[in-house]
Every structure is written in structure tokens, then in C-alpha cells.
Amino acid sequence: MRCNLAFFTFVFALLNLALSNTFLMAQAESSQQVKFFEEKIRPLLARHCYECHGDKKQKSGLRVDSIDALIKGGDSGQAVVPGKPGESLLLAAVNYDGLEMPPKEKLSSEEIDHLATWIRSGAPWPQSNLTPAQNLTLRFTESQKNFWAFQPIQIPRIPNSNSPWVTNAIDQFVLQKLNAHDLSPAQIANPEKLLRRLYFDLTGLAPSSDTVTDFIADPSEEHYRSIVDSLLASPQYGERWARFWLDLVRYAESDGYNSDSYRSGAWHYRDYVIKAFQNDKPYDQFIQEQLAGDELAPQNLEAQIATGYLRHWIYEYNQRDAKSQWAIILNDITDVTGDTFLGMGMSCARCHDHKFDPILQEDYFRLQAFFSPLLPINRIINAPAEKIAEYQQKLLIWEEATKDVRQQIDEMQASQKKSSRHAQYSKFPLDVRPFLFKSPAERSPYEQQLAYLADLQVDAQITKIKWEDHFKDDKKAQWEELTAKLKEFDKLKPLALEVLPTITDVGANPPETFIQDTDELVQPGILSIIDPSDTLIQQNVGAPTTGRRTALAHWITNKKNPLTSRVMVNRIWQHYFGEGIVATPSDFGILGSRPTHPELLDYLASELTSNKWSIKHIHRLILHSSTYRQSAMNPMGEKARGIDFDNVLLWRANVRRLDAEQIRDSLLAASGELDRKSLGPPVEASKPRRSIYLKVIRNQPNELLMAFDGTDNILSTPERMTTTTPNQALLVLNNDWIVERANKLAANTEPDDASPKTLDAAVSHLHLHLFGRPVQDTELATAHKFLTKNTSLSANWQDYCHVLLCSNEFFYLD
Structure with a gap:
């Protein structure tokens, strides 16, 4: 008996061990199946199938977001037969065998194999504990989830280099890339070229002749940095850099389309942007x-x-x-x-x-x-509080004095205004018309928004009614009497204060x-x-x-958002180097360009956020770097072009043409006509204000600005094209406005006589004024030959000034 008990104890232990192993093996198999389904099958179905066969749509009566729905199938039959891939219509469809799913692009062979493996194993569908929000992420591939732009900004380790060329961290990152490709950077540009580049980049205008002379005499680091600071503090800096932002937000002062009506007060936003950059908001x-x-x-x-x-x-x-x-x-x-x-x-x-x-x-x-x-x-009054109070007090006096006559005028207009409004409302679609006749209090929020759009049109039509023609006989006489009486009180009526378009x-x-x-x-x-x-x-x-x-x-603006700071520092970099670290500044997506210097991009982004989001801090980092100050000429040019033809690695400075506004403003500055007054209402193109203050009417773009690739102000413009066309050459040679600037320049600089000494002084001054550099001996000789032709000195000098204004050197930075 004792022996039998020992035997049964031993057998029971073996059975228990076998059952435990079987349970553990099943548990391991179940765990592997869950992992396989969650990593391979659920994301595949979400990515390719849920859009047409999910909870929103069920094309052909089929849903694929649960195993019950798949087994039930759709109009064509059972989609999945667990354990039997050959009988599962889903597998036939993804193989394009009779049916074709997904219809636009066949799954990869690997994805099809995953589906077959899953069905063969019994099509297990574990219960999901994911929230609806988390389910959204199943529709992303691993490569999308790991895409660089969506990763947190990492503060990179700054490369270490003892090169004397290095000024700051920017140079360390750039030099590391150059060295990796067996390239070296260019030397620092000569003082006059660097100064001209700096002035145009920060202010959109050339330096004065005295400033050039001073910097040539003292091109020290201390002097350079003091100029950077003074330019960043100048009003012209805000005017220059606001222009880039206005391009992005498609700023304009008119509605566009056919009517293109003027938007009174819109210019205050332009001034807001200028001041924001100026004050380093x-x-x-x-x-x-x-x-x-x-x-x-x-x-x-x-x-x-x-x-x-x-x-x-x-x-x-x-x-x-x-x-x-x-x-x-x-x-x-x-x-x-x-x-x-x-x-x-x-x-x-x-x-x-x-x-x-x-x-x-x-x-x-x-x-x-x-x-x-x-x-x-449009209800915010742009005036100091005391001025608003004064206005309201005067308006109250006028309203009280004209109360009776205005009431009589309103009564005469009421019937026509009502019938006109109703007639205009009847022109709107049937699904809009009913709530237009409701009182504002009865409208839903959405109806209020649509009524706002409709009333813009209706009110515009009512203001076009010519009341003096509308009334006849006695009514007309009464109208004329009342309006004349109202006019007698004009001296009491205050001038209307401007309202602003806001939200x-x-x-x-x-x-x-x-x-x-x-x-x-x-x-x-x-x-x-x-x-x-x-x-x-x-x-x-x-x-x-x-x-x-x-x-x-x-x-x-959360610092954890990986996009905002990267995008902005990339835009700043773009306007200094002609192209961003990411060459597609408004497309950080998969079809956009990859960053050429990803660590540098994250370094600049982290510098922006860690320095109180200061734009001027990023300016200083870039402008103080040797990378920015490089010459456009590099002794290893032929080798470098063979390795990096597009200068992506920044082995030299890029030669850049002035943009449209820089060209117009420079022509006015060269002729001595530029009005440097800051801020205020827009002006017509005939006025010599900076281009940023010109009136921006979408359907009436400025001819000169558009010829040199200005924006249409309809779409967001992250980067402008830089074209070179015959029309541009013809324009600068023949455009009346440009010829007038050349003549004005000539009148301001014409030499008193044609003696060699006088001509040398005048030509030297002109070259320094227009090109920001001393004249060369060969240029003096050519100028003497041209200016002493058998015609009047004045005529020759006008042509000479015009030729210099048309030159590449005037239009380009290097």
C-alpha cells in the first residue's frame, strides 16, 4: 500500500508538471499571438482598411474592425475563415484575386504574408484596451512615428575644434560637416563686402559711405559686433524682418477676388509685426x-x-x-x-x-x-482712452442735437431698407435664407457666422442706394429739407475714429x-x-x-512641441544663407527636405527657447559666426564644387540677388529720395516711402516688385523665387520710374567740371555710394573715357549713373 501510494504520488507529480508546462506553453503562444496581432495586423487594418470599412463607412457591407465583423463578412461573403487562409475572401482580395483591396495600391508581399499567418493561426483578436485616441496612432507606420521632425528636440553635444576659424558653436557644427567631406571653409569676406551684406540682411538698405570708410579702417571684431547691435536696434531692422512674416501670413489691405475692396485699418497689423521684431517681442x-x-x-x-x-x-x-x-x-x-x-x-x-x-x-x-x-x-477703436472719451462726449452732443431730424430720416428710409434687405436675402441659397430673417438673438452660433458674411454683401448694397433719386415729388422735397437740416449740425459732429479688423x-x-x-x-x-x-x-x-x-x-508655444522652434530658427537661417537647414521651410514633412545639419538645427531651436524665445539672440549667434562672414570665394572651389555643387555644406557664402523690396528701396536711397519715416497708414507707390508701407491691393500689384518676384499676397509664401529674365533687364533700362531715380542721383552727384581731378572725386564718391567699396583704377579709366565723349557732361553723367544702377553689383550681394 505504501508502495502504491508512492507510485501514485509520483504519477500525480508528473501529470502536474506536464499540465503546468502545457499551460505555460499556451500562455507564451498566446502572448506571442497578441504581440504579432498588435504589431502587424491591427495597424495594417487601421492604416489600409478602416477608412472604407470601419465604424464610419462600410463599403459593400463589410467592416474589418472586429473579428466578429470579419467572420460575418459583407456582400461578397465571409471575409475571414479562422484557420483557413485559402477560404478567406480577405486574403484573396489583398492578393488581387477577383477582388482588389486596397484598391489604390496593393499591399506588400510581407504584409500579405502577415495576414495569411494570422488567419492560419486561427485569426486571434485580443481585446484592445486602447482608448479611441490611442487607436488613431495605429494608423501610423513605425517610420512615420520615428520621423525626425516629430522627435523631441535634443540639445546636442557641441563638436570640439581648435581651428582659429571657429567663432562659436555654429562654426563647430559646420566645420565638422566640412571636415567629414574633406572640405575647408572660406576665409572671412573683405570688410566692404561683409559690411554691405550685413546691412542689407538686417535692414534691407546699404551702409552709408562714411560707415564703409570707417569699417575698412577698423574691421575689428569689436567694431563688427557693435555694428550688429546698432543695426538690430535700428527701426530699419524691424521693417526688414517684418516683411518675411507678412509673406507667410499673406498680409494684404484688400479683400481680393473681383471686388477687391480696401480693408481700412488693416495696416495696424503690419505695424504690430514691425514693432514686434523691432522690440524683440x-x-x-x-x-x-x-x-x-x-x-x-x-x-x-x-x-x-x-x-x-x-x-x-x-x-x-x-x-x-x-x-x-x-x-x-x-x-x-x-x-x-x-x-x-x-x-x-x-x-x-x-x-x-x-x-x-x-x-x-x-x-x-x-x-x-x-x-x-x-x-x-471691427469694433476696437484705435485711439488713447482720453481721445475716445472726448469723441464719445462730442458724439453724444451731436446725437442729442440731431435726434429728431435723424428719426425722421430713418423713418423715410426704413421701408426701402427693409425691402432692399429682404430682396438681397432672397438671393441666398434656400438652406441659408431662413435664418437670415431671424433676429440675431434667435440665431445659432453657426447661423450668426453665416449671417455675418451675408450681411457684408447686403449692407454694401444698401449703402449704394441713391436716396436723392429714390424719392419723388413731395417726398424728395422733404428728403432734401431734412438732409440740409442735418448738415447744419456737421460742426458738432466729431471726426470718426478708426476701427480695426480684429476677431x-x-x-x-x-x-x-x-x-x-x-x-x-x-x-x-x-x-x-x-x-x-x-x-x-x-x-x-x-x-x-x-x-x-x-x-x-x-x-x-509649449517647449515640448518639437516643431515650432525648429521651424522658426530655420526661417531665420534661410534668410541669411538663401536656403534653410531644411530647404523646404514650410514643409517639415516626409516629402520635404531633410535637415542638412540636424544637430545645428536642434542647437538653434534650443537656444531660442532657452533664451526667452529671443529672435535677436538667434540673429547674433548667426551674425557673429564665421560661417555667416565667409567670403563667396574659396580657393578649393573646383574641388568643393565637385563634392558639394549646391554649397549645402556651406564651404563659402552664397551670392544672392536683392529681393524686390530691397531693389526699390535701394533705388530710392541711392537717389537720396527715400523717406525713412516709420509706421503709419499705407501710401501709394508714387510716394518715396519704404516698400513695406506701400498700399497692398491684391488685384493691383506693384509692377516693379512683381517683376523681381514679389508676392501675390494671396497664399502663404515661405520662400520667394529668384528669377533672371529678359524683362527685368528691359525694365531697369527703360522703366520711367527707374530712369527718374537715375536722373535724380545724377543731379545730386554731378561733378562741377570734366577735369581729371574733379571726375576722379565724383566717380570715387559714386562707386562708394552705390557699391559700398572704393573705386578701382580700371573703373576710373573707363569712366573718364565715357564721361569725356563729345556730348554734354550732364547727359553723360546721367547715363553713367543709370548704367551703374543697372549693374549686377548693385543688384547682388556676395
């Missing part, structure tokens, strides 16, 4: 004020003006489809915000998930949801945001590749707005 604050200045600082006039960023869209007065027009406006704001602040082209994700970048269609409308409550307003929200309760052409509601959120969860909106109790734009502004 922290870049994070600069962004926040433009997106949500009205929410963040409702009593701050400058912050209110900043929201003019959200008013640069195009508006068509002849477009009656208010719903479509409002959608176009929101799309435009969404696109420009993605381009400008994030360097990500969002527009491709408006109709579908982006084909290359990890930007989902949901992401596009999650971003747009931050702007969906917008309501344009608010339609109220504290936002309209709903739906994915285009669907009934799928989305909440505000950022790019899912960075954070797939909905953004937490903190709304101030009693505030008239939603707080959504404040939340967006805080996310964009």
Missing part, C-alpha cells in the same frame, strides 16, 4: 497674441491688433453660398496656421488622410475646431465641427502623431469666448 508671445490676443489680454490694444492675423483671408462679395465661403475661410486659416507655425502642410488632409505625412483627416478638422467659433469684428468668438458655446462631408463630430486637438488626445480647454467663467484659441496658442 518673445516669439512665444508673438504667436500667442496673433492666435488669441483677445482672450489672453482683452484690455490690451496691441494684443487685439495682433489678431488681425486671423483676418487676412480672401472674401468674395458676389459669393452667395455663405456656407461654402465660411468653409473656405476656415480652411484657409487652418492651412496657414499649419504652414506658418508648424511647418506642416495640412491642406492635403482636408479630404482624406495625408498620403505621406502622418496627418489624419481627423487631425485637420481637430485643428480647425480651434477656429470654428471665430467671428470677425472674437461667436460666444462661449462653439459651433460643432464635423469632418468634411461626414456627420462625424470632432473636438479640438493637435496632431495625433504628437498627442492623439483631445485638447483640454480651460474657459474663463463669464468670458465671451470659448478659450479654444488660447489652448492652441499654448500648445504651439
Whole structure:
């Protein structure tokens, strides 16, 4: 008995061990299957199939987002037969055997093998604990998740070099790359070329002759840095660098399209940008004020003006489809915000998930949801508080004195205004018309937005009524009597104060945001590749707005956001070197260029955020570097061109043509006519103000600026083309305006006589004035020969001045 008990104990132990091993093996197999499904199958289905066969759409009656749905199948039959890949229609479809899924592009052979392996193993479908937000990330590939632009900014280790050429960390990074390709940098440019480059880059204007002479005499490091500081402190710096930002936000002072109506007060935004750069407003604050200045600082006039960023869209007065027009406006704001602040082209994700970048269609409308409550307003009075008070007091006196006569005029106009308004409302689509007849209090938030667009058109038509022609006989006599009586009080009426185009929200309760052409509601959120969860909106109790734009502004300027600071320092670099470290400054996506110096880009980005988002700090880093100060000539030029033809590695300075505004401003400065007054209302092109102050009418671009690749102010322009055309040469030779500048220059500099000494002095002064360098002996000889021809000295001098203004040296920096 004792023996039998021992035997059974031994057998039981063996059985227990076998069962335990079987359980552990099954558990290991289950764990491997879960891992395989979560890493290979669920992302594959999400990426390629959910869009047409998920919870939103079920083409051909098929869903693929659960095993039950796959086994049930669709119109063609059972999609998956567990354990039997040969009988599973899903596998036949991805092999393009009768059916073809996905229809646009066949899966890779590896992906098809993964599906077959999964079905063969019984098609296990583990329960997912992922949140809906986390499920979004399943639609991204590993390469998309690991893409450089979405990785946190890393403060890199600065390379160590004892080269005397090195001035700061920028040079260390550049030199490391050059050495890796057996290249050496160019020496520092000669003083006159460096000074001219510095002045044009920072101010858009040439240095004075005295400044050139002084710097040639003392090109020391201390003198150079003092010039950098003085230029960064000059008003011309703000005017120059604001121009780049205005290109990005497609700034204009008119509506565009057919009517192209003038936008009174829009210029205050331009002045805001100039002052922001001039005063080195922290870049994070600069962004926040433009997106949500009205929410963040409702009593701050400058912050209110900043929201003019959200008013640069195009508006068509002849477009009656208010719903479509409002959608176009929101799309435009969404696109420009993605381009400008994030360097990500969002527009491709408006109709579908982006084909290359990890930007989902949901992401596009999650971003747009931050702007969906917008309501344009023109109600902020741009004047000091005491002036506003004085205006309101005078207006009250006028209103009281004219109360009776204005009431009679209103009564005469009321019937016609009402019938005209109703007639105009009847021209709008049937789905818009009903709420136009509602009172403002009865309209939903979305209806208020559409009514705003409609009333722009209706009010414009009502103001065109010619009342003196409308009334007849006794009514006309009464109208003339009343208007004459009202005019008697004009001396009491104060001049109207200017209102500004700004923005608010339609109220504290936002309209709903739906994915285009669907009934799928989305909440505000950022790019899912960075954070797939909905953004937490903190709304101030009693505030008239939603707080959504404040939340967006805080996310964009969060130091953990890997895009914002990289994008901005890259833009600054671009305007110094002709091309950014990322050559596609508004496309940091997969189809964009890769950074040529990724560590340098992250170094500059971290320098921006760690130095209180100071733009001028980045300017100084770049301008103090030997990389910026290089000559355009490098002794190893032939070898370097063979290795790096496009100068991506920065072995020399790039020769650059002046841009359109620099050309026009330089012509005025050369002729002595440039009015350097800063800020203020726009002027006509005939005025000698800097180009940034010219009136910007979208349908009437300036001929000279457009000839030299100026912007159309319709689309965001991150970089301008630099063309060389026969038309440009013909323009500078024959354009009346340019010839006038040459003649004015000649009148200011003409020598008193044709004696060799007098001509030498005049020609020397002219070359120093126009080219920022001393004249050469060969140039003096050529000038003498030209100026002493058998015609008048005045005529020859005018032609000589014109020729120099048309020269490459005047138009180019090296």
C-alpha cells in the first residue's frame, strides 16, 4: 500500500508538471499571438482598411474592425475563415484575386504574408484596451512615428575644434560637416563686402559711405559686433524682418477676388509685426497674441491688433453660398496656421488622410475646431482712452442735437431698407435664407457666422442706394429739407475714429465641427502623431469666448512641441544663407527636405527657447559666426564644387540677388529720395516711402516688385523665387520710374567740371555710394573715357549713373 501510494504520488507529480508546462506553453503562444496581432495586423487594418470599412463607412457591407465583423463578412461573403487562409475572401482580395483591396495600391508581399499567418493561426483578436485616441496612432507606420521632425528636440553635444576659424558653436557644427567631406571653409569676406551684406540682411538698405570708410579702417571684431547691435536696434531692422512674416501670413489691405475692396485699418497689423521684431517681442508671445490676443489680454490694444492675423483671408462679395465661403475661410486659416507655425502642410488632409505625412483627416478638422467659433469684428477703436472719451462726449452732443431730424430720416428710409434687405436675402441659397430673417438673438452660433458674411454683401448694397433719386415729388422735397437740416449740425459732429479688423468668438458655446462631408463630430486637438488626445480647454467663467484659441496658442508655444522652434530658427537661417537647414521651410514633412545639419538645427531651436524665445539672440549667434562672414570665394572651389555643387555644406557664402523690396528701396536711397519715416497708414507707390508701407491691393500689384518676384499676397509664401529674365533687364533700362531715380542721383552727384581731378572725386564718391567699396583704377579709366565723349557732361553723367544702377553689383550681394 505504501508502495502504491508512492507510485501514485509520483504519477500525480508528473501529470502536474506536464499540465503546468502545457499551460505555460499556451500562455507564451498566446502572448506571442497578441504581440504579432498588435504589431502587424491591427495597424495594417487601421492604416489600409478602416477608412472604407470601419465604424464610419462600410463599403459593400463589410467592416474589418472586429473579428466578429470579419467572420460575418459583407456582400461578397465571409471575409475571414479562422484557420483557413485559402477560404478567406480577405486574403484573396489583398492578393488581387477577383477582388482588389486596397484598391489604390496593393499591399506588400510581407504584409500579405502577415495576414495569411494570422488567419492560419486561427485569426486571434485580443481585446484592445486602447482608448479611441490611442487607436488613431495605429494608423501610423513605425517610420512615420520615428520621423525626425516629430522627435523631441535634443540639445546636442557641441563638436570640439581648435581651428582659429571657429567663432562659436555654429562654426563647430559646420566645420565638422566640412571636415567629414574633406572640405575647408572660406576665409572671412573683405570688410566692404561683409559690411554691405550685413546691412542689407538686417535692414534691407546699404551702409552709408562714411560707415564703409570707417569699417575698412577698423574691421575689428569689436567694431563688427557693435555694428550688429546698432543695426538690430535700428527701426530699419524691424521693417526688414517684418516683411518675411507678412509673406507667410499673406498680409494684404484688400479683400481680393473681383471686388477687391480696401480693408481700412488693416495696416495696424503690419505695424504690430514691425514693432514686434523691432522690440524683440518673445516669439512665444508673438504667436500667442496673433492666435488669441483677445482672450489672453482683452484690455490690451496691441494684443487685439495682433489678431488681425486671423483676418487676412480672401472674401468674395458676389459669393452667395455663405456656407461654402465660411468653409473656405476656415480652411484657409487652418492651412496657414499649419504652414506658418508648424511647418506642416495640412491642406492635403482636408479630404482624406495625408498620403505621406502622418496627418489624419481627423487631425485637420481637430485643428480647425480651434477656429470654428471665430467671428470677425471691427469694433476696437484705435485711439488713447482720453481721445475716445472726448469723441464719445462730442458724439453724444451731436446725437442729442440731431435726434429728431435723424428719426425722421430713418423713418423715410426704413421701408426701402427693409425691402432692399429682404430682396438681397432672397438671393441666398434656400438652406441659408431662413435664418437670415431671424433676429440675431434667435440665431445659432453657426447661423450668426453665416449671417455675418451675408450681411457684408447686403449692407454694401444698401449703402449704394441713391436716396436723392429714390424719392419723388413731395417726398424728395422733404428728403432734401431734412438732409440740409442735418448738415447744419456737421460742426458738432466729431471726426470718426478708426476701427480695426480684429476677431472674437461667436460666444462661449462653439459651433460643432464635423469632418468634411461626414456627420462625424470632432473636438479640438493637435496632431495625433504628437498627442492623439483631445485638447483640454480651460474657459474663463463669464468670458465671451470659448478659450479654444488660447489652448492652441499654448500648445504651439509649449517647449515640448518639437516643431515650432525648429521651424522658426530655420526661417531665420534661410534668410541669411538663401536656403534653410531644411530647404523646404514650410514643409517639415516626409516629402520635404531633410535637415542638412540636424544637430545645428536642434542647437538653434534650443537656444531660442532657452533664451526667452529671443529672435535677436538667434540673429547674433548667426551674425557673429564665421560661417555667416565667409567670403563667396574659396580657393578649393573646383574641388568643393565637385563634392558639394549646391554649397549645402556651406564651404563659402552664397551670392544672392536683392529681393524686390530691397531693389526699390535701394533705388530710392541711392537717389537720396527715400523717406525713412516709420509706421503709419499705407501710401501709394508714387510716394518715396519704404516698400513695406506701400498700399497692398491684391488685384493691383506693384509692377516693379512683381517683376523681381514679389508676392501675390494671396497664399502663404515661405520662400520667394529668384528669377533672371529678359524683362527685368528691359525694365531697369527703360522703366520711367527707374530712369527718374537715375536722373535724380545724377543731379545730386554731378561733378562741377570734366577735369581729371574733379571726375576722379565724383566717380570715387559714386562707386562708394552705390557699391559700398572704393573705386578701382580700371573703373576710373573707363569712366573718364565715357564721361569725356563729345556730348554734354550732364547727359553723360546721367547715363553713367543709370548704367551703374543697372549693374549686377548693385543688384547682388556676395
